[in-house]
Amino acid sequence: MSCITTLKNKGLKLTPQRRLIVEAIHNADVHLTAEEIITLVQERMPGVHKSTIYRTLELLEGAGCVYKSELGDHFIYHHAEEGHHHHLVCTGCGMTIECEEDLFILVEKSLADRYGFRVNFKHLVMNGLCEECRNKSN
Amino acid sequence: MSCITTLKNKGLKLTPQRRLIVEAIHNADVHLTAEEIITLVQERMPGVHKSTIYRTLELLEGAGCVYKSELGDHFIYHHAEEGHHHHLVCTGCGMTIECEEDLFILVEKSLADRYGFRVNFKHLVMNGLCEECRNKSN
DNA sequence: ATTGTCATTGCACCTGGTCGCAATTATAAT
DNA sequence: ATTATAATTGCGACCAGGTGCAATGACAAT
Numbered sequence: 001m002s003c004i005t006t007l008k009n010k011g012l013k014l015t016p017q018r019r020l021i022v023e024a025i026h027n028a029d030v031h032l033t034a035e036e037i038i039t040l041v042q043e044r045m046p047g048v049h050k051s052t053i054y055r056t057l058e059l060l061e062g063a064g065c066v067y068k069s070e071l072g073d074h075f076i077y078h079h080a081e082e083g084h085h086h087h088l089v090c091t092g093c094g095m096t097i098e099c100e101e102d103l104f105i106l107v108e109k110s111l112a113d114r115y116g117f118r119v120n121f122k123h124l125v126m127n128g129l130c131e132e133c134r135n136k137s138n
Numbered sequence: 139m140s141c142i143t144t145l146k147n148k149g150l151k152l153t154p155q156r157r158l159i160v161e162a163i164h165n166a167d168v169h170l171t172a173e174e175i176i177t178l179v180q181e182r183m184p185g186v187h188k189s190t191i192y193r194t195l196e197l198l199e200g201a202g203c204v205y206k207s208e209l210g211d212h213f214i215y216h217h218a219e220e221g222h223h224h225h226l227v228c229t230g231c232g233m234t235i236e237c238e239e240d241l242f243i244l245v246e247k248s249l250a251d252r253y254g255f256r257v258n259f260k261h262l263v264m265n266g267l268c269e270e271c272r273n274k275s276n
Numbered sequence: 277a278t279t280g281t282c283a284t285t286g287c288a289c290c291t292g293g294t295c296g297c298a299a300t301t302a303t304a305a306t
Numbered sequence: 307a308t309t310a311t312a313a314t315t316g317c318g319a320c321c322a323g324g325t326g327c328a329a330t331g332a333c334a335a336t
Binding site: 070088097099104107111114115116117118119126129130131 | 208226228235237242245249252253254255256257264265266267268269
């Protein structure tokens with residue numbers, strides 16, 4: 001909800017298109033792909049151009065209202081109020097598992113020490129094989 | 139070098155196009171983007187179609203001769219004999235740092251224990267801010 | 277050296293995502 | 307309520323990467 005006020009505070013305009021996009025992301029309980037957002041928005045307001053949606057998504061990301069992550073070959077978006085977590089994506093069956101943040105605290109520290117690099121570990125996507133697929137493939 | 143024999147052993151044909159592509163990847167000491175490979179190959183043999191190159195790259199990846207990773211918004215390729223490493227990509231200036239594998243051994247183990255998930259940590263790309271950009275932005 | 281077969285190529289077209297630009301519109305000031 | 311103006315939209319063109327298909331060509335068998 002505060003996305004709207006965040007935008008206003010930054011002197012950005014509140015167009016019907018933007019309202020729809022923000023709404024779509026808020027109503028979703030999981031992350032959406034760009035494609036899904038485009039479909040949802042255009043169902044309610046045909047004629048909205050995809051470039052508008054991509055630009056709004058980028059803007060919302062920049063404003064900190066929305067997180068964008070790469071999930072395989074496409075992008076997913078979800079609103080910022082959700083807790084952080086990481087994704088395990090099985091390359092066998094496509095299933096995704098969400099996993100906790102704490103696993104990476106050590107890595108985060110090591111990277112900072114060794115390379116002076118502050119990693120953005122808000123959302124990380126890792127590919128691999130789930131238990132089931134691993135058993136199947138052997 | 140053994141890429142060539144690997145292909146032969148699989149009953150695949152050794153076309154001049156494929157020879158050039160394999161050669162380009164072997165001659166490079168760092169990873170190349172698909173774009174760079176296309177340019178290199180076409181310099182020596184104009185008319186080679188990009189789809190041929192993408193397909194060959196995919197084939198080499200499947201044969202285990204070449205690794206493909208996502209680096210931001212594009213793909214990079216390098217031959218399999220290189221050691222594995224991960225990439226730190228600065229979202230500020232675009233600079234990339236290569237970092238060692240050993241950082242992730244612990245994480246790998248935790249994920250297997252907690253979720254039964256075997257992560258493919260061959261090449262991981264992590265976004266964040268490098269030291270310089272972090273100092274600048276404050 | 278010729279031939280047959282199947283892998284491979286080039287082509288034309290498609291996809292998701294991005295960009296520059298002219299037309300439109302949300303908002304603030306009057 | 308009008309107006310000014312800067313942000314935003316829709317459009318069309320573009321980019322990297324991928325795909326189905328008919329034509330070509332590498333290689334094995336003769």
